[in-house]
Amino acid sequence: MIQLYPAHASDALEFNKILKLLKQKCRTDAALERVIEMRFHTRLDYIERELLQTSEYKAIVSGSDQIPNDFTKNVQKELKLLSITGGVLNGEQLLSMLQLSLNIRDILQWFKKHNNLFPNLAALLANIAYEKEIAAIIGSVIDEGANVRDTASRELAQIRSDLADLRQQLRRTFEAVLRRLNKQGYLADIAEGFLNGRRVVAVMAEHKRIVKGILHGESDSQKTAFIEPEETIELNNEVYSLERAEAREIQRILAQTTATLATFHPQLDSYYHICGLFDFIRAKAMLALDINAVMPRLSPHPGLHLIKAHHPLLLLHNKGQDKPVVPLNLELDKHKRILIISGPNAGGKTVAMKTVGLLQLMCQSGLLVPVDENSEMGVFKQIMIHIGDTQSIEHELSTYSAHLRDMRYFLDFANGKTLFFIDELGSGSDPNLGGAFAEAIVEELAHKHAFGIITTHYLNLKVMAGKVNGIINGAMAFDEEHLEPLYRLSVGKPGSSYTFAIAQRSGLSPKIIERARELTQREHFKLDKMLHKTEQQSVRLGDKEKELDKLIKENEKLKKKYEELTDKEKLKQHYATLRLQNQVKKEELDYLRDTERKFKQIIHDWKKTENKQEVIQAAENVLFRGKQIQTNAAAAKKADKNYETTGSKPQVGDLVRNSVNHQVGTLTELRDKRAIVKIGNMPFNVNIDEWVTVRKKPKQPDKKK
Numbered sequence: 001m002i003q004l005y006p007a008h009a010s011d012a013l014e015f016n017k018i019l020k021l022l023k024q025k026c027r028t029d030a031a032l033e034r035v036i037e038m039r040f041h042t043r044l045d046y047i048e049r050e051l052l053q054t055s056e057y058k059a060i061v062s063g064s065d066q067i068p069n070d071f072t073k074n075v076q077k078e079l080k081l082l083s084i085t086g087g088v089l090n091g092e093q094l095l096s097m098l099q100l101s102l103n104i105r106d107i108l109q110w111f112k113k114h115n116n117l118f119p120n121l122a123a124l125l126a127n128i129a130y131e132k133e134i135a136a137i138i139g140s141v142i143d144e145g146a147n148v149r150d151t152a153s154r155e156l157a158q159i160r161s162d163l164a165d166l167r168q169q170l171r172r173t174f175e176a177v178l179r180r181l182n183k184q185g186y187l188a189d190i191a192e193g194f195l196n197g198r199r200v201v202a203v204m205a206e207h208k209r210i211v212k213g214i215l216h217g218e219s220d221s222q223k224t225a226f227i228e229p230e231e232t233i234e235l236n237n238e239v240y241s242l243e244r245a246e247a248r249e250i251q252r253i254l255a256q257t258t259a260t261l262a263t264f265h266p267q268l269d270s271y272y273h274i275c276g277l278f279d280f281i282r283a284k285a286m287l288a289l290d291i292n293a294v295m296p297r298l299s300p301h302p303g304l305h306l307i308k309a310h311h312p313l314l315l316l317h318n319k320g321q322d323k324p325v326v327p328l329n330l331e332l333d334k335h336k337r338i339l340i341i342s343g344p345n346a347g348g349k350t351v352a353m354k355t356v357g358l359l360q361l362m363c364q365s366g367l368l369v370p371v372d373e374n375s376e377m378g379v380f381k382q383i384m385i386h387i388g389d390t391q392s393i394e395h396e397l398s399t400y401s402a403h404l405r406d407m408r409y410f411l412d413f414a415n416g417k418t419l420f421f422i423d424e425l426g427s428g429s430d431p432n433l434g435g436a437f438a439e440a441i442v443e444e445l446a447h448k449h450a451f452g453i454i455t456t457h458y459l460n461l462k463v464m465a466g467k468v469n470g471i472i473n474g475a476m477a478f479d480e481e482h483l484e485p486l487y488r489l490s491v492g493k494p495g496s497s498y499t500f501a502i503a504q505r506s507g508l509s510p511k512i513i514e515r516a517r518e519l520t521q522r523e524h525f526k527l528d529k530m531l532h533k534t535e536q537q538s539v540r541l542g543d544k545e546k547e548l549d550k551l552i553k554e555n556e557k558l559k560k561k562y563e564e565l566t567d568k569e570k571l572k573q574h575y576a577t578l579r580l581q582n583q584v585k586k587e588e589l590d591y592l593r594d595t596e597r598k599f600k601q602i603i604h605d606w607k608k609t610e611n612k613q614e615v616i617q618a619a620e621n622v623l624f625r626g627k628q629i630q631t632n633a634a635a636a637k638k639a640d641k642n643y644e645t646t647g648s649k650p651q652v653g654d655l656v657r658n659s660v661n662h663q664v665g666t667l668t669e670l671r672d673k674r675a676i677v678k679i680g681n682m683p684f685n686v687n688i689d690e691w692v693t694v695r696k697k698p699k700q701p702d703k704k705k
Contacts, residue, residue: 002040002364005384005409010040012387013357013421017313018367021290025283029074030276035283040364042381044300050366052120055295057278057285058368060118067110069278071103079272082258082265088251089258091146097261097268098138104271105130107278121281128274134264141257148250156249163242170235174199177229186211188224198236200226284367291315293368296375302417302451304332304356307372311355312362315370326487328355332451336472338442339453339491342462343476348487349455350387352476353421356453357385360419380451382418384410386425407441414445420452425461435460446470463603493600635662643694650675656691664694 004010019035026032041047060067075096081087089097108130111122141152150157174192178201181187186207193200195216203211205218208225214233216226228236261268287293291312308327318325326348330339341349359369363377386406410420425438435458442461445452446468454461465473473493477486639662643655650656650667656677657664665679675688 002042002361002380003382004040005382005413006406009383009385010361012385013354013361014313015358015361015365018287018358018362021316022283022287022367025286026279027072027283028276028279029076030273031279031283034276034280038365040361040383041366042364042379044298044379047364047366047379048298049120051295051298051363051368053124053281054284054288054366054368056118056121057281058288060121061282061285061289065114067278067282068106069103069275069282071100071275072279073099075100075272079265079269082262082268086255087258087262088255089261090254091142091148094138094142094254094257094261095144095146098135098142100268100271100275101131101134101138103275104128105135107274121278124274124277128270129267131264131267134261134268137257137260141253148253152253153249156246156253159242159246159249163239163246166235166239166242170199170232170239173235174201174229174232177201177231181211190224193226195226197240198228199232200228202226288368291370293370294373295368296363296371296373296377299376299378301378302380302419303334303376303378304330304360304451305376306330306356306359307375309355309359309372309375310370311351311358312370313358314351314355328352328489330356330474330489330491332453334449335470337449337451337470338446339472339474340442340461340464341453341455341474341476341489342457344478344485348476348485348489350423351487352489353423353453353455354387357383357419357421380417380419382413382415384414384418384420385422386410387421387423404437410450411441411444411448414448414450416449418448418450418452420445420450422452422454425454425456425458434458439464442471443468493596638662639664639694642697644697646693646695648693650688650691650693654693655695657694658686659690659692667691 010016019038022035023032026035041050057067073096075093078089078093078096081089081093108125108128111118111125116122141148143149148156150160178187178192181201181203186203188202188204190202193202198216200216201211201213202224205223205225208215208227211227212230214228216228218225292310292315293312307329309329310325310327315325330352332339341352343349359371360377360380360383362369364379369375369377384406386403407422410422414420425441438456438458439460442454442464449470456462462473465471472491474489474491475493477488477490639657643657643664645657648654650670652667652670654667655664656667663679665677665684667675668678668683669676670688673688675686675691676683677686677691678684
């Protein structure tokens with residue numbers, strides 16, 4: 001089993017809420033007991049078997065042909081009585097045993113019909129055999145209404161036959177007495193009734209001494225007396241005697257049947273637990289359907305490769321409000337063990353960390369997880385967390401003291417099979433000292449080869465990825481234009497805290513914000529500024545990648561459409577245009593990626609160099625695209641030398657010049673605001689508003705003689 005620290009670690013990661021959802025899916029007490037007893041396992045074969053069972057049951061409940069596991073009664077009391085010498089089951093209890101037996105028969109027949117389709121579920125029935133004799137024993141004694149059959153014994157059949165004849169005779173005699181008393185005018189309004197188990201006539205109180213029989217009582221008003229007629233006393237006594245004999249015979253039959261059935265106690269006990277186990281697996285499958293969970297690939301080694309992972313509780317909450325959930329992608333392996341996530345407050349750092357922790361607990365407890373099926377999850381033997389305020393009044397520990405206590409445990413016991421989570425490492429102390437301690441702790445955890453995720457605002461932790469093996473940066477994306485978090489994790493670079501942007505969003509006075517900027521250390525502020533500019537570049541890079549993917553998909557559709565064209569020359573021209581469009585987008589994307597790589601190097605240089613101004617200047621050169629400006633300026637100078645604008649409206653056949661990059665080409669086709677411009681031998685589909693008409697300048701006469 002996994003070792004958890006602290007003891008409430010699973011609750012802090014909200015696994016208890018997952019169990020609550022799972023309990024709601026259970027139909028039997030046996031399944032509920034299994035939910036309560038769930039543990040986090042470290043044996044890969046055990047985890048894999050449980051996940052495969054749940055995955056198979058999920059496939060079954062998604063279809064129309066369901067496993068006929070309809071027995072939901074709790075028969076633990078009945079099974080206990082079967083195991084006790086002298087125990088007796090009543091008719092309803094015996095009927096429950098019959099239903100349990102028939103339920104197992106139906107399940108076995110279902111799996112026989114679906115031979116080898118669900119091998120992991122079928123394996124649970126490997127040692128289960130249906131005993132026909134159980135149904136025969138109970139069915140010969142108990143009918144569908146849980147009553148003992150007349151044919152259960154010859155004695156019972158005779159008693160019931162005699163009892164039926166006697167009751168018929170008693171009925172005729174009693175009805176004759178009623179007719180006689182009615183003619184005499186002695187009966188009260190209600191005429192008859194039952195008292196003390198005896199059938200009596202109701203006579204008016206003033207006639208009670210006239211009617212012969214046994215007085216059983218009077219009404220509350222004392223106006224009516226209830227008398228058992230003299231003619232029926234002996235018959236009632238005989239009926240009572242036969243009823244006692246019937247009860248004794250029924251008890252004897254039930255005792256004998258229970259004793260016979262007791263030999264099948266082991267089989268019935270296994271039937272009950274199998275029904276509960278199938279209900280438990282069904283509950284896990286139903287929960288998996290609710291949260292879009294699947295079985296990831298499993299690895300015997302510690303590590304994680306999560307693709308499109310979702311926090312299951314957040315997924316259910318947002319599904320109820322018809323809101324999307326941003327998926328999480330991250331990887332931890334032997335080369336990238338520790339992920340340091342930075343970014344603004346309320347940007348999703350803690351949620352990302354809890355998502356990873358909760359999914360790992362779910363996987364190692366045998367639950368399917370909401371990830372892409374190509375995700376891979378390893379097996380950890382320890383999970384340690386430090387999330388939220390752990391201050392203890394009882395033990396007089398400050399927040400930072402409690403923080404250090406947890407860190408001491410992490411450092412003492414963490415190893416290569418540990419997965420840890422630390423929220424806001426180093427918080428609660430002096431920023432400089434807290435940052436130093438935090439850096440030392442991270443270095444030691446990396447040295448111990450532990451895996452983990454840390455959230456922080458410390459700049460010194462953000463730059464550790466460049467100097468300590470096994471540590472990588474991550475940032476929660478932020479939309480600076482709208483001052484809103486994007487809840488998207490980008491791995492490979494640190495993030496800005498957006499302190500001033502968030503202060504601006506909160507409505508804080510501009511005067512206060514500006515004063516804070518002045519008080520902030522100049523180097524610290526510039527580095528944070530570079531970080532958030534880098535992050536915005538990354539956000540734009542992500543948008544460009546999405547745009548490129550969209551264009552590629554559109555181009556694929558166009559390709560299929562163009563294949564149907566008969567004009568091969570026109571088809572060739574369209575293909576060339578599409579390739580050129582993709583090339584332009586790819587060059588822009590390559591430029592953004594190159595910019596991101598340069599900023600990573602700048603952050604690394606910032607830590608090592610003493611001349612901070614050179615690093616800041618390098619960042620400014622990248623940010624303002626100095627090289628591109630110089631290139632455009634050179635192109636403009638060359639164009640001005642050879643061409644002059646005419647000011648006329650562009651027409652087919654004119655020379656035209658681009659107002660941005662100053663390339664010159666021939667206008668070959670006009671399509672409203674779009675046009676085809678041929679530069680050299682290559683045609684380009686362009687926006688005509690970005691081009692002006694030009695003509696070649698006449699050559700200047702040679703001044704040399």
